Structure formats: C-alpha cells, structure tokens
Amino acid sequence: MTTAAQTSFAALLRLLRYARGFRRRIVLASICSVLNKLFDVMPEILIGIAIDVVVRQKASFVAELGIEDPAWQLGLLGGLTLVVWILESLFEYLYLVLWRNLAQDLQHSMRLDAYEHVQKLDLAYFENRSTGNLVTILNDDVNQLERFLDGGANSLIQVGTTVVAVGAVFFILSPLIAMIAFSPIPIIVFGAFYFQRRAQPLYADVRERVGNLGARLSTNVSGITTIKSFATEEFEADRIRQDSSAYLEANRKAIAISSAFIPIIRMAILAGFVATFLLGGWMTLQGALNVGAYGVLVFLTQRLLWPLTSLAETVDLYERAMASSRRILDLIETPVIIRDTRHAKELPGVRGRIELQHVNFAYDNAERVLQDINLTIEAGSTVAFVGQTGSGKSTLIKLLLRFYQPDAGRILIDGQAIDAVSLDSLRRQIGLVSQDVFLFQGTVFENIAYGTADATLEHVRAAADAAEATEFIDRLPEGFNTIVGERGQKLSGGQRQRLSIARALLKNPPVLILDEATSAVDNDTEAAIQRSLQRISHSRTTIVIAHRLSTIVNADRIYVMDRGRIVESGKHDELLGHAGIYATLWAVQTGQPH
Secondary structure (H helix, E strand, C coil), X not given: CCHHHHHHHHHHHHHHHXXXXXXXXXXXXXXXXXXXXXXXXXXXXXXXXXXXXXXXXXXXXXXXXXCCCHHHHHHHHHHHHHHHHHHHHHHHHHHHXXXXXXXXXXXXXXXXXXXXXXXXXXXXXXXXXXXXXXXXXXXXXXXXHHHHHHHHHHHHHHHHHHHHHHHHXXXXXXXXXXXXXXXXXXXXXXXXXXXXXXXXXXXXXXXXXXHHHHHHHHHHHHCHHHHHHCCCHHHHHXXXXXXXXXXXXXXXXXXXXXXXXXXXXXXXXXXXXXXXXXXXXXXXXXXXXXXXXXXXXXXXXXXXXXXXXXXXXXXXXXXXXXXXXXXXXXXXXXXXXXXXXXXXXXXXXXXXXXXXXXXXXXXXXXXXXXXXXXXXXXXXXXXXXXXXXCCCHHHHHHHHCCCCCCCEEEEEECCEEHHHECHHHHHHCEEXXXXXXXXXXXXXXHHHCCCCCCCCHHHHHHHHHHCCCHHHHXXXXXXXXCECCHHHCCCCHHHHHHHHHHHHHHHCCCEEEEECCXXXXXXXXXXXXXXXXXXXXXXXXXXXXXXXXXXXXXXXXXXXXXXXXXXXXXXXXXXXXXXXXXXXXXXXXHCCCC
C-alpha cells in the first residue's frame, strides 16, 4: 500500500475509533446502502429473464420453476419488478436519512469535543497558535468531514457492493465474459491509488492554506480599527489576495490531479463494455449463451463499470475528509499539561493567605522570568507589584491562576498547594480584572453576570454601583439591556474596564487580582475606579499590578520587581525613604527631581 494510502487509512482508523459510539448507526446505514444497491441491480437481471421468457417461452428459466404459461411468467416478473423498485426506494430513503443524520450528529460531536478540549488546553498553546486557524479546524474542517459522510461513504459501500453482486452474477452466467468484463477493474483500482498518492499531500496543503486564510481574515476583522487608522486597506487587501491566491492555487493543483482520473477510467470502462458486448454477442450467435443471459450481461456491464467513474469524485471527497479528520483529531488529542491530578481536592471557601516558596519559572526553557520568589500575602491585605515591563509581574499572576506551572517551588493558598486542588475550585476563588478587558457579544447585563448563572438584575446593579458604572450604564440607550458589540467595541476603554470590575465583584471572590486595571483610562475614570477599588478591597486579599504608582500608595505592602526578582518591599513611604528603584519610578511619574 502506498504511503499516502497508509496515511489516509490511518486517518480513517482514527476516525472510526473516535466514532465508536456511533458504530451501531454506521452498521445500520451501511446495511441499508448494501440492500439498496442489491435491489438497484436486480431490474437488469429481471430484464434479461424477461427477454428469456419472450424468446424461449415455455422453455425459459422461469418455466423451469413450474410456471409454464409465458403470460403468467411475465406477470410474475412484473410483480417482482414492482416489489424490487419499492424496496430499492425504501432503502434509498433509509440510507439517505441514516447517513445524513449520522453526518450531522458526528460533526456536532466532533465540534463540541474539539471546542471543549480547546478550552482545557494550556495558555501556552494559544500563545503559539493562530486563532483563525483554530476556528477553521472547528468549523471548515468539521464541515468537510460532514460532506464526505453525507455522500462519499455511501458511494464507497455501494461501489463495493456492485462489484461483488454483479461479479457473482457474471461468474454464474459466463466465467469467460466475467474475466473480460472485470479486466478494467485492476486499472481502475491502480488509477485510484495512484491519484490518491498524488492528491493526498495536495489536499493537506489545501487545508493548511485555508487555515492560513482563515487566520488572516480573523485577524484583520478584529483589527479593522488599526487598519483604518493606518490607512492600510489596500495593503491588507493585497495580503488577503495573496493568501486567497495560495489557497486557490493549492486547490487547482488538487483539481488537476482528480480531474484527470475520470477520462482515464472512462476509457478502461469502454474497453470492458465493448469486449463484453462483442464477445457475448458472438457466443450467443454460436449458441453458447442464451439471449436472456446475454441481455443480463450487457446491462450489468454498465452497472458494474459506470459507477466506478464516480470513484474519482468519491476519492476526492475521501482525501479532503481524511485531511480534515487528521487536523480535527490532532487538535482533540493535543495533550493538556496543566490539569487536575488524580487526587485533586476541591478548594473550599478560603480566607486568602497566599504563599510563594522558592518559585522559579521560564517560558519554553528560555531565560528565567522569575527567580527564587519567596513571599507571603496575608489574608485580607492589599499588596502591589511594580517594576519595569518584563520584570515578571504578570507572570506571577499566571502562576497563581495555574495558567502555567512553576519550574521549581510551590504556591499555596491557606496552606494548600494549588497544584493539589482542582482548577475549577481554584479559579472560582480568584477574580481577575485584566488590563486587556474582554467583553462578549451581548448586553451589559450579560457581561456583568458572566460566570454567575443565578445573578439577578438587583445583584448586577449592586456590582455596577460598586464599580461606579451605573451612571454611564443608565445613560446607554437601553440601560443594562444595551448590546455592547463584539469585544465591547461600542463602549469606551474606561467603560469596558468598569464593567470588567463589576463582573469580578459580582463573582465576590476572596482573592481579587487587578492587572494594571487603570493603565488605559483617563484621570477622571482612574479616580472613579480607584474609589471603587478601595471600597471593594476590604475583607478580601487584593493583588495589584500597577504601572501608575499613584494607584497603590495605600497598599499594605509594595513589592518592586527587577529581572524576575523581588528587590525591594515595604509601604509607600518606606520605599521612598530607601531611595531605590521605587523612589526613582515615583520621581519620574510625579516629575520630581531625583
């Protein structure tokens, strides 16, 4: 078997293993396809028998069964023909319904499984992947598999059934003609595998190109404001044109290969049909074959060979589907590194005491981002982390949320190691307000209530009040029912940030993390957010990553980070008195000499 065939066959086996929950339906649909094809070829046999009745009458094949009157013989054949057509139509209906529903349910299952697995993947996976390419796998590749199951699977089964059933009839009537009629089949099969070998890498390239195109489109639509502000519409249109042209060219190469298959197969079929037609006719004239049998052979030759012309289209569908299946299953089978351990416990309601013990971390075995971090954050306190970009502040937060795992050391909450508790229970105890606010397409109410299924309007309004967001929400056209647009694009940066704070407050976590939550807002909005943060930080552990030092002057403790280490710590006034890095940063931000 060729390497391409092995690759496609391996993908098919993987797909069948995945679809083991659908096996009963696959078997039932396959049986209906087989029965439909058996009944589909029977009319040609009945025609041959009818010719035999007309020519030989009382000496016909049917007469040998005990019905001597030719009229009754024809009546019997007519009745059988009616039954055969009814059954053929019934099983066609059944296989269409079964295969199409199977295609819908399997693609639904694969899409959900793939998406649910994507949600479990480590954050590092997404930082190295294109969002658009992932969307293409979840949507376009799954749909490609559906198209094959809708028609291609049935075609393969019915071609195989035709070869077996018709071949059996041929060898019963005339082994010599059977051998002649079947002679093109090796050519056809060889051609199918040859074109499959040629097409397989081409279709893999097609899937890769469409993934790149999807990624580009997704990125550009998300960044339309930047594109417009830099007046780069023509530049981006040209890049889309290049990616689309690459996809078009990949498809053209695949089409050129698959299209060449049909004419070659047609010539092989013509040779088999003409040989059967002439040899069978000569044998009939010589009396070696009766007229009815000759009719059956001529009609069934087309039934045997002509369906093979669709083999090219079926192989085309099959290769596209297997290329897509590989991508989908590769995604589903991507290992999750950070996951619950076998004995992970639920983390109950916590007080919020956090300890970091000798924590070290580096991204992808690169230079260490955190080096031997040791600190304790007391429950209910407010602490802040400051430092230059790249000093490791945000990495600490990612480790606390277990988006990443420390290379060494451990992190504890209320004395429990966070890698010994379930991820869900850990993250339910922590509220995150990030610098990069993400709002979902939906209403203001839905975005504040996100993650709190039982939230009422009263609860949502109370959270909005605490975040000083109610005033601007009430001015919106439909208040809390106003659609915010994709990623909250209808709102200002400060408004989005306040909704994010309200969302975290509604969650009411014992640990609240503010990752540069006021870095992208104006002074008035910052003041409003600061007032709300001062109110909400009581009775909970609050961790603030700050760029603007004015927002953390009242913190219980401030940690200054530099190149992955904590180099200073203390209260605001204490750090100013040390005349170190913090004092220098404060002087720069306040315009004081230093």
